[in-house]
Amino acid sequence: MKAILCQQYGPPEQLVLADVPSPEATTGQVVIQVEACGVNFPDTLMIEGRYQFKPPFPFSPGGEVSGVVTQVGEGVSHLAVGQRVFSLTGHGGFAEEVVTSAATTLPMPDGMDYVTAASTMYTYGTSYHALKDRANLQPGETLLVLGAAGGVGLAAVQLGTLMGSRVIAAASTDEKLAICRQLGAAETINYTTENLRDRIKELTAGNGVDVVYDPVGDRYAEPAIRSLAWRGRYLVIGFAAGDIPSIPLNLALLKGASIVGVFWGAFAQREPKISMQNFQQILARILSGQLKQHIYKTYSLAEAPTALRDLMERRVVGKAVVTVNS
Incomplete structure (x- = not known):
């Protein structure tokens, strides 16, 4: 089978498309013929050696896939060969086949297409856990x-x-903010051209915001926390800005506020029933x-490095x- 391989840490341009042996399912695992694979920020960290989980070389990035089960390992009873599924793989998804845990693999609902299924777990899983369970x-x-305007955003x-609510x-261009309005945002802030704190103060009549959802970090974090209302909650999602x-x-003391960490992957493993x-x-x-993923673009397997870039x-x-394989 063909797979995108990371053979050493570095930029996406160092990834190679290669022929590798097909995987085999062991106890508690399934093999999936991959139809689609979501592209996520952790993929970029993983190939640069900056993610908390470091697979051994060579490995394929790609943490969430949709496809068809081709093998079922011992002890797996809720999945069958030929079944359409989507799965949280962690890595390995930029390939024609992937072996993964059956525990993080779910049947695809009737009527759902492969692209939608492969773009659901990270974004909606993270955001719903953050807003419902943590905030x-x-x-x-x-x-x-x-x-x-990003996936989780x-x-x-x-x-x-x-x-x-x-x-x-808040995003970096007016074009991105137009998409946010289409998907439900009541107000927008272009933090490239507008002062974040001043604009929040204006939009909230000086009261501040109740919850900040922050997958960006860097220089935006402190002004956002300073803009919290009394008993506000600041959600630490990630650090995409660097x-x-x-x-x-x-x-946090002055505002009676909470700084709350959000690690959806660990939550899904530790509290699977609620997840x-x-x-x-x-x-x-x-x-x-009610929910519809905004798909920026689809890429072929050979174009996966371009997608990451x-x-x-x-x-x-x-x-x-x-x-x-679609």
Whole structure:
């Protein structure tokens, strides 16, 4: 089979398309013929050696796939050969086949296409867990989403709107913010041309925001925390802008605020029952049309390095997806 391989840490341009042996399923595993694979920020960290999990060389990036089960290992009873599935693989998805845990593999609902299925778990899973479980977002509250045009950002915009909050979307271009408005944002901030704190103060009549959803970090974190309302919650999602910020903790004290970490992957492993309940609610909203992933572009397997580069250069609005056997 063909796979995109990372043979040493470095930029996407060092990845190679190569022939490798097909995988075999062992106990508790399945092999999936990959139809589509989502492109996510952790993929870019993994190939550069900056992610907390470091697979042995050579490895394929690609942490969420959709496809068809071709092998079932011992002890797997809820999946069968020929079944359409989507799966959280962690890595290995930029390939024609991937072996993965059956525990993180779910049957695809009827009516769902492969591209949608391969672009759902990371974005909506992370954002719903963040807003529901970690922030306890309430109807009528104000939610600020930084990096709002990215995959998890747009998911947070949509989910926050469905949960009854007033969503303020912040991104780097007016074109990106137009997409955010289409997907439910009530207000927008271009933090390239506008002062983030001043604009938040203006939009909230000086009261601040109840929840900050921050997958960006870097220089945007502190002004966002300074813009929290009393008892506000700042959600630490990730650091797509590069640097991990140092936060003056007196800000949390003065505002009675909470700085809350969000690690959806660990949550899904440690609290699988609640995670599955969340995901069933997400799927119901997708199938009903309440949630719709914004697909920036689909790429062939050979174009997977380009997809990663586009993500790193912040050209991707919403989700990029690699299609393999489709």
